[in-house]
Amino acid sequence: MSATGSLPLQTGLVSMIRATSPVMAIVSDVYDAVPEDAAFPFIVVGESEETDASTFGQVAHDLIPDIQVWDRDGEMSASNSGAAGFKRAISVVDLIAGALDGNSLSVSGHDVVVLDARGAVEKSRPSLEDPSLRLVSLKPHILLEDA
Numbered sequence: 001m002s003a004t005g006s007l008p009l010q011t012g013l014v015s016m017i018r019a020t021s022p023v024m025a026i027v028s029d030v031y032d033a034v035p036e037d038a039a040f041p042f043i044v045v046g047e048s049e050e051t052d053a054s055t056f057g058q059v060a061h062d063l064i065p066d067i068q069v070w071d072r073d074g075e076m077s078a079s080n081s082g083a084a085g086f087k088r089a090i091s092v093v094d095l096i097a098g099a100l101d102g103n104s105l106s107v108s109g110h111d112v113v114v115l116d117a118r119g120a121v122e123k124s125r126p127s128l129e130d131p132s133l134r135l136v137s138l139k140p141h142i143l144l145e146d147a
Contacts, residue, residue, distance in 0.1 A: 005061030005110060005144040006048050012107035013045045013065060020099045026092055027069070034070075041071035041088060043096075059146040061110075064119065067138040069093055086123050089136040093121060100140055109147055116141040 010032065017023055017030045028039035032046065048065035069089040099105075100117035119140040127133045 004050060005063055005107070006050055006065075008107045008110060009048065009061075009063055009065060009142065009144060010045050012105055012112075013067065016099055016105050017043060017045070017067075017096060020095060020104070023092055023095045023099070026088065026095075041069060041092065043092070044068040044070065053143060061144045063142045063144060064139050065142065067093075067096060067140070069096075069136045069138070071134040071136075073132040073134055086134050086136055089134050090121075090123075093136050093138045096138055097140065100142075105142070107144055110144040111147050113143040113145070114140065115143055 014030050014032070023043075026041060028042045030043045030045060031038065032044070034042065034044060044067075046066050046068065048063050050064075051062045053060035053062035069092045071086075071089040073085060097117045097119075100114050103112075103114065105112050105114065117140050119138060122137045122139070124135045124137075125131060125133060126135045
């Protein structure tokens with residue numbers, strides 16, 4: 001019986017993303033803690049929301065991880081205030097959601113049910129100091145049952 005599914009899920013997501021060659025052809029790497037010299041674009045598999053989903057003796061975890069795709073708009077200029085925008089980051093999110101839809105996720109010690117691979121998708125420009133930064137977050141809905 002596991003107290004939480006967050007760490008096994010994070011480990012499984014990082015492995016799945018790194019094994020998805022179309023994603024890795026675009027991004028530099030997948031991180032939990034991003035090094036200062038990380039090249040754009042990159043992915044961060046970080047925090048997740050978790051609630052207990054146990055029923056009738058079956059331990060389960062209802063999780064919504066935050067998979068972040070960080071990119072930098074390479075087309076910033078005086079005449080173009082970031083028109084290239086989110087295109088590349090959104091394409092990476094689509095590839096990750098497709099891998100989740102394809103049941104590519106394996107989580108040690110757990111049976112996996114992907115309830116909503118698309119989940120919420122949020123786009124933002126997270127820095128006023130660097131307006132070229134782009135962030136697209138994918139928040140799929142995943143149920144883990146202890147195996």
